[in-house]
Each structure stands twice: as C-alpha cells, then as structure tokens.
Amino acid sequence: DAGVIQSPRHEVTEMGQEVTLRCKPISGHNSLFWYRQTMMRGLELLIYFNNNVPIDDSGMPEDRFSAKMPNASFSTLKIQPSEPRDSAVYFCASTPRESVYNEQFFGPGTRLTVL
Amino acid sequence: DQQVKQNSPSLSVQEGRISILNCDYTNSMFDYFLWYKKYPAEGPTFLISISSIKDKNEDGRFTVFLNKSAKHLSLHIVPSQPGDSAVYFCAASERNNDMRFGAGTRLTVKP
Numbered sequence: 001d002a003g004v005i006q007s008p009r010h011e012v013t014e015m016g017q018e019v020t021l022r023c024k025p026i027s028g029h030n031s032l033f034w035y036r037q038t039m040m041r042g043l044e045l046l047i048y049f050n051n052n053v054p055i056d057d058s059g060m061p062e063d064r065f066s067a068k069m070p071n072a073s074f075s076t077l078k079i080q081p082s083e084p085r086d087s088a089v090y091f092c093a094s095t096p097r098e099s100v101y102n103e104q105f106f107g108p109g110t111r112l113t114v115l
Numbered sequence: 116d117q118q119v120k121q122n123s124p125s126l127s128v129q130e131g132r133i134s135i136l137n138c139d140y141t142n143s144m145f146d147y148f149l150w151y152k153k154y155p156a157e158g159p160t161f162l163i164s165i166s167s168i169k170d171k172n173e174d175g176r177f178t179v180f181l182n183k184s185a186k187h188l189s190l191h192i193v194p195s196q197p198g199d200s201a202v203y204f205c206a207a208s209e210r211n212n213d214m215r216f217g218a219g220t221r222l223t224v225k226p
Binding site: 004033035040041042043044045048055056091093103104105106107108109 | 121149151156157158159160161164204213214215216217218219
C-alpha cells in the first residue's frame with residue numbers, strides 16, 4: 001500500500017495567490033483529516049470528513065480556507081487568497097473503516113511558503 | 116483552546132537513559148490516547164496508545180502511563196537510543212474520531 005499521498009510536497013507562492021493542496025487517502029479508509037503544523041501551535045486539526053461528508057470544520061481559520069472531498073479517494077484544501085501567515089506544513093491523514101481506536105495514518109505533508 | 120498540552124517543547128537525554136515525555140489534557144470525555152513520532156520531512160507515525168480503562172500500556176522500550184484523575188499521561192522510553200530523536204506528539208480522542216494533538220516535544224538522544 002502506498003500510504004496517504006499528498007501533493008505537492010513543497011509549494012512556494014506569493015501573497016494573494018490561490019493555493020490548492022491535494023490528498024489521496026489510503027484505499028478503504030473512510031475518514032480523512034486535514035492538519036496544519038506550525039512552530040507555535042503544533043498540530044492543529046482544520047477539518048475532517050467521514051464518508052466524504054465534512055463533519056467538523058471548526059478548525060478552519062478563516063473563510064479563505066475551504067476543503068472538499070468529491071469522492072472517497074481524493075480531497076483538496078484550498079487557500080484563496082493566501083497570506084504569509086498561512087506558511088506551515090499541511091498534513092492529510094486517514095483512518096481505516098474498521099479502526100476502533102482511531103489511529104490515523106499521515107501523509108508526508110505539504111510545506112507551504114507564502115512570500 | 117488547547118485541550119491537549121505538552122508543556123516541554125524540548126528534551127535532551129543521554130543514550131541508554133530513560134526519556135520521559137509528558138502530556139496533560141483538559142477534556143474529561145477523552146477516552147483514548149495516542150503517541151505519535153515524527154521525523155523531519157515525514158508525517159507523524161503512530162507509536163503507542165492507551166485506552167482510558169487502563170493505566171499502563173507497554174510495547175518494547177515504550178511504555179505509556181495514564182493518570183485519569185490528574186488528566187495526565189506520559190511516555191517512557193528506556194533505554195533511549197539516538198534513533199529515538201524525533202518530535203513526539205501526544206493525542207487524545209473521543210470515539211467520534213475527533214482527535215486533538217499537543218504541540219509536540221522534540222526529543223534529542225545524545226550518543
């Protein structure tokens with residue numbers, strides 16, 4: 001199994017530009033999570049989906065952030081317009097359907113730099 | 116609102132000694148606790164977990180202790196090895212899959 005796949009691995013953009021981060025969860029997993037890691041706040045949960053439906057987006061910092069999961073094998077996190085304070089590492093994680101203990105499998109992350 | 120707190124941003128330990136990483140939580144509804152380990156340029160990977168019905172879980176060199184009354188858990192690594200150098204995240208969850216992470220503790224094990 002390839003694990004959780006995220007693209008791009010690195011993104012450098014200028015303030016005001018639109019940024020789209022992509023995630024492919026592990027096949028068969030039914031929950032998907034987007035996190036942001038910063039030095040100050042550690043790992044923050046932004047939003048999570050169960051069976052492609054957004055369940056809790058209370059962690060999304062502002063209206064500039066949006067996430068979609070059009071099918072079980074793909075999700076996007078979009079920032080529009082981007083700002084320098086959005087610079088962070090963004091992780092996607094998925095959970096298997098049969099998991100009782102909510103162990104999450106993380107992708108390698110996307111390092112976003114907004115200049 | 117940080118429901119899971121790791122108050123030590125870093126810890127340095129000599130190889131062969133014990134590493135103790137601490138974590139506190141505020142939400143009494145959390146019933147499952149996990150530790151994740153993260154190397155640079157990689158995503159966090161699951162290390163060890165404990166259910167709220169237990170107070171200790173051991174897996175090789177790694178042991179997690181849970182003190183529900185104090186809302187505190189700790190991860191013990193003994194003996195510590197240089198390959199254990201990483202960032203360790205404490206996480207807590209209710210059964211609805213909503214997992215909350217601490218800010219992480221960077222462990223450095225010196226040879």
